[in-house]
Amino acid sequence: METFFSKSDKIQHIIKSFNLTKTLFVSSIIIGEAHTGKKSLVRYLFPDTPLVSGNDQKEVEDALENNDELIITNFEKLSNQNSLDFTNKRIIATADYMGNPELIDDLFAFIYTMPSLQERPEDINYLKDLFIKEACSTLMIEDNTFESEYIPLNLTKNTKSLKRSVYIHLMKQSMDTQDIEEILYHYLLKHLDGNDAYREHLSLYERPLIEAGLHKFGSQLQLSQVLGINRNTLRKKIHEHNID
Amino acid sequence: MNTTSIDFKSFIEWDSNPFILFSDQGKILYLNNAAEILFGYVTKKELYDIALSYAPQTFGYKTTTLALNYDTYNFHAITVGYENEEQISLRLYNTPRIKAARKIERDKLITTDINILLEANIALFRTKNANPLKLLTDQDLPAFKIDQNNFSKLLRKTLNAFRASDSIDISLKLLFGQHVIIENKRVSIAQLSILANGRYADTDEEICTHAEVSQIKCILKERSIKLEIPLIQ
Numbered sequence: 001m002e003t004f005f006s007k008s009d010k011i012q013h014i015i016k017s018f019n020l021t022k023t024l025f026v027s028s029i030i031i032g033e034a035h036t037g038k039k040s041l042v043r044y045l046f047p048d049t050p051l052v053s054g055n056d057q058k059e060v061e062d063a064l065e066n067n068d069e070l071i072i073t074n075f076e077k078l079s080n081q082n083s084l085d086f087t088n089k090r091i092i093a094t095a096d097y098m099g100n101p102e103l104i105d106d107l108f109a110f111i112y113t114m115p116s117l118q119e120r121p122e123d124i125n126y127l128k129d130l131f132i133k134e135a136c137s138t139l140m141i142e143d144n145t146f147e148s149e150y151i152p153l154n155l156t157k158n159t160k161s162l163k164r165s166v167y168i169h170l171m172k173q174s175m176d177t178q179d180i181e182e183i184l185y186h187y188l189l190k191h192l193d194g195n196d197a198y199r200e201h202l203s204l205y206e207r208p209l210i211e212a213g214l215h216k217f218g219s220q221l222q223l224s225q226v227l228g229i230n231r232n233t234l235r236k237k238i239h240e241h242n243i244d
Numbered sequence: 245m246n247t248t249s250i251d252f253k254s255f256i257e258w259d260s261n262p263f264i265l266f267s268d269q270g271k272i273l274y275l276n277n278a279a280e281i282l283f284g285y286v287t288k289k290e291l292y293d294i295a296l297s298y299a300p301q302t303f304g305y306k307t308t309t310l311a312l313n314y315d316t317y318n319f320h321a322i323t324v325g326y327e328n329e330e331q332i333s334l335r336l337y338n339t340p341r342i343k344a345a346r347k348i349e350r351d352k353l354i355t356t357d358i359n360i361l362l363e364a365n366i367a368l369f370r371t372k373n374a375n376p377l378k379l380l381t382d383q384d385l386p387a388f389k390i391d392q393n394n395f396s397k398l399l400r401k402t403l404n405a406f407r408a409s410d411s412i413d414i415s416l417k418l419l420f421g422q423h424v425i426i427e428n429k430r431v432s433i434a435q436l437s438i439l440a441n442g443r444y445a446d447t448d449e450e451i452c453t454h455a456e457v458s459q460i461k462c463i464l465k466e467r468s469i470k471l472e473i474p475l476i477q
Contacts (some may be wrong), residue, residue: 010371017367020360024392086393088352109396110368 004037004044008120011041014112018045018092025068027091027107029075031098032114035158038094041114042071046092054078054095064089075099081107117158127159131166139167141174207241210234214243262336266292268329282336285314295334299324312336316463348427348459353389353476358434361392362416365399373407380415385434388475391458398454401447402438402469409440424474426459431474439468 006012014030021028022045030038043051052063054074061080063070068089072078075095081103091108098104104111117124132148135141151169154161175183188201213223220238224231256263262279266272270292275283300306305325312319318339326332359381366379406412419433448464455462461472 013367013371017364017371020364020367021396024356024361024364024396025354026361026393026396088354088393105397109393109400110364111400112368112371 004041005123005126006037006041006120007122007126008115010113010115011120014041014114015045017110017112021110022046025088025090026109027086027089027093028110028112029093029095029104029108030112030114031095031104033116033158034096035160036114036116037159038114039073042073042092042094046071049090049092054093060084117155117162124153124155124162127162128153128166131163132170135167135170139170139174141170203241206237207243210238210241210243261338264291264295264334266295266332266334268332273331279336282314282317285317291334294322295324295332298322299326299332303327311339315465348476349391350389352391352394354392355387356390356392356395357387358385358390358416358436358473359383361396361399362414362436365396365403366414368400369403369407375406375408375410375412377412377414380413380417382417382434385416385418386475386477388434388473388477390473390476394454394457398451398458398460398471401451401454402436402471405443405445405447405451405469406438406440407444409443411441413437413439415439418475419472424459424461424472426474426476431476434473434475436471436473437468438470442467443469 018028030042032038046069049069049071050063050067051071051073052059054060054072054077057078057080060072060078063072064084070089070091072091072093075081075093076097076099078084081100084107086107093108095104117127128148128151132151151166154165157164184204187204192201194200209227210223213227214220217223217226220234221231224234227234257276259276260278262282263274263276264272264279265274270289272288294312298306298308298310303326305323307321307323309321310319312322319336320339321337323335323337324332362379362381366377369377414436416434416436419435422433423430424433425431443466445464451464451469452462455471459474459476463470463472
């Protein structure tokens with residue numbers, strides 16, 4: 001069974017409204033950005049209801065004929081929206097965007113708006129932890145080897161980009177020398193070109209080296225000692241790579 | 245035809261169109277039954293002012309088409325007349341009510357607990373609005389038959405008219421002793437009333453259309469919407 005978690009008030013109201021209308025023959029639609037959990041929410045509320053995708057118009061038409069209760073995902077993809085008959089049926093639809101507002105208004109009794117992840121910060125941490133757990137298990141990483149609050153989170157594509165941020169961060173954290181060499185190998189294989197490639201690609205090594213060094217040791221003097229190079233050489237390199 | 249010997253008074257008295265005779269001071273000299281009820285919703289002065297504004301230039305009678313609305317009363321024309329300097333008469337013509345020729349689509353009607361639909365719609369309203377809202381409802385209201393989808397749309401649009409209002413008061417109750425006749429049967433009426441400090445009127449027409457489909461009488465006012473819902477069994 002699908003589980004669904006949200007602390008957002010808005011979503012709790014949606015769930016309440018759905019729970020009340022579960023037994024009624026009304027048509028509802030949830031509209032919201034992609035990857036905000038619309039389908040998971042519907043599956044959680046209606047685990048046994050047949051589900052069709054708006055990508056396949058014929059399938060939707062057939063399913064409408066044969067079912068009194070139906071979930072239609074990607075409703076915005078349907079091109080025959082105005083010929084659908086929802087009379088005395090329990091229809092639950094999801095859509096990434098409204099399309100024709102008048103038509104939606106006419107077809108559906110309940111029109112819900114799914115808030116984006118950005119609009120419900122209370123859910124971000126829960127999802128992050130969930131993805132970390134999942135990623136740790138998939139990538140076979142011990143989950144105490146990194147600090148989760150330093151993961152840069154990308155929310156532009158809601159849960160999808162959030163999940164990606166977590167995976168990428170964890171992968172980076174878990175790499176050893178061999179992995180890094182392999183990554184560089186593939187990168188260089190693709191990008192080596194011209195007649196000044198050595199100097200051009202030196203920054204791949206020098207920039208992270210100096211940035212991490214400055215972060216770790218604070219002063220240029222100390223870093224130059226750790227690196228075993230002249231202070232002036234270090235200064236020159238800092239300038240070359242535009243490190244502040 | 246000689247009409248001088250006929251006493252028209254009782255014909256006017258029992259006419260459903262309000263008739264009022266004012267003195268030149270704006271006092272009421274005579275009013276028929278319909279006008280008496282109308283004065284529950286409009287002041288004497290307002291109607292007298294209307295009579296003066298639309299009076300013919302000289303002795304005689306003048307009918308003007310205009311839309312007047314007082315509560316549930318709608319008038320589409322008035323006649324103002326005077327034959328001397330002391331008296332002026334005002335007659336208001338009721339706008340004919342379009343009798344819904346719509347047949348009840350029985351197969352669409354499903355026995356429903358209105359409180360569930362109302363609560364679900366309030367939850368939907370709550371996903372978009374955080375305005376304070378009070379609900380007083382009669383949990384013992386019997387379930388009745390209604391087109392759930394259409395009625396939900398009606399509720400959504402009705403609530404939506406109050407999307408920016410403060411202190412929304414919703415009450416649902418049975419109108420005791422009131423009935424409508426639907427398909428030759430007496431049907432009780434429940435009233436859903438939503439009152440606030442103000443509301444949007446942009447979807448009033450749609451609200452009326454949805455109401456009509458479900459045989460619901462809607463009374464739209466500046467700060468409130470009332471729906472009189474027949475409890476079809």
